[in-house]
C-alpha cells in the first residue's frame with residue numbers, strides 16, 4: 001500500500017501538547033505519515049487508498065506493552081487466587097499447548113487487539129523455539145506489530161519462592177529447568193530469524209523475573225541485549241511474596257540485584273512493579289527504565305495497586321498493558337486505560353496528584369513506545385510510522401464528543417473501533433479483518449480450547465489443586 005489518504009477526520013495527535021485537529025487529513029507514503037493538514041480536503045486522485053474520515057476520530061494505534069499470547073486459549077481456566085497459586089494452573093495448562101496451538105493462540109489475541117485499536121504489542125511467551133516461531137508466523141500473517149520477548153527461566157519453580165527448600169513438600173520440588181546457555185541460544189536463534197530493523201517484528205530478551213533466573217542467565221540477557229541492540233522485558237515485584245523473595249535470595253531490593261546483573265537500563269521494561277520501593281524507583285529513573293502497569297491483572301489476582309503516581313513523580317515513565325487474557329479477561333487497551341485512569345485517584349492523595357485523562361494518553365502514546373525501543377511510534381505527525389486507529393464517532397461512547405481525551409479514557413470506546421492501519425496498511429477495514437478469516441480463527445480457538453479444557457480436567461486439575469493448597473500454606477506470611 002504505497003500511498004494512503006485519510007480525509008476529513010477528527011484527529012487526536014497524541015503529541016505532548018495534546019493537540020487536536022477537529023477536521024484534518026493524513027497522508028501516508030510507504031508506511032509513514034508524510035503530512036498532517038488541518039481544514040482543507042486533499043485531492044484524492046493519485047492515492048492507492050482513500051479512507052473517508054467523515055464522522056471518524058483518528059488516533060495513534062494503541063500499544064499493549066505486556067501480553068502473553070499463550071493465555072488466549074486458556075482464559076477462564078484459572079481460579080481467582082494469588083499469583084503463586086495461580087502460576088501452578090498456568091504451568092499445567094501451558095504444558096498442554098502444542099506448537100500449532102501457539103499459532104492460533106497468537107492469532108486469537110491479535111484479532112482481539114486489532115478489534116480494540118491495538119496496533120503493537122509486547123508478547124512475553126514461554127515455550128520453545130518451534131512454538132514461538134509459530135506465534136511469530138501468526139503475527140506476520142495477521143499484520144500486527146510485535147516485539148516478542150521469549151519468557152525464559154533457568155530455575156525450577158520452587159527455587160523462586162521465599163521458602164527454604166527443606167521446608168517444601170517433595171511434590172513441589174520435582175521440576176527441572178533448561179540451562180542458561182540453551183535459553184539464550186533459543187532467543188538468539190529467534191532474533192536471527194525474525195528481528196529485522198524496519199519490519200513489524202522484533203525479538204527482545206525476556207527473563208521471566210529476576211528471581212526465576214540464575215545470575216548467569218541475567219548477565220547473559222544484559223550482554224546480548226546490548227550486543228544485539230534490543231530490549232529487555234521482565235516481570236518485577238508483582239506480588240508481596242516477590243518483594244520478600246528479593247530479601248530472601250539476595251539480601252537487597254530486587255531492582256538493585258537486576259542492576260548488578262547489567263539488566264537495568266533504558267532498554268528495560270519492568271512489568272508490574274507493584275511492590276517497588278522508593279529507592280528502587282529512583283534507581284529505575286536514573287537508569288531510564290520503564291514500568292509497565294497492568295491494572296486488570298493486578299486487581300484480578302489481588303497483587304496490589306502499583307504506585308503509578310509516585311513512579312511518575314520520581315521520573316519513571318509508565319506504560320500500560322493488559323497482561324495475558326487469563327489474568328485480565330479482555331485484551332482491550334481501552335479497558336486498561338480506564339482502570340489506570342480510575343484506581344490511583346485516592347482520597348488520601350492531594351487532588352493535584354490525581355491522574356488526568358491526558359496523563360493516561362501519555363502512557364500509551366509517549367511511554368509505551370520506549371518499551372519496544374520504537375522512536376517513531378505513538379504520535380500522528382510527519383515522519384512517524386503510520387499505525388493508526390479510526391473510531392466511529394456515531395457511537396454512544398463518543399456522542400456527543402464534548403472532550404475527546406476524557407471520553408477515550410473513561411467512556412471505553414472499544415465498540416467504536418472501525419479501521420486499523422499498521423505501517424500504513426489497513427489490517428482492519430470498516431470492521432473486517434483484511435488478511436485472514438476471523439471465522440476460521442474463532443473456530444480453531446473454540447475447538448482447541450475444548451481439547452485443552454478436557455485434558456486439564458482429566459489429568460491435571462486435582463493435582464494442581466493439591467499443590468496450590470501447599471503453596472498457600474507455605475506463602476502465608
Ligand SMILES: [Zn+2]
Nearest residue numbers: 068235323324
Ligand atoms: Zn505477565
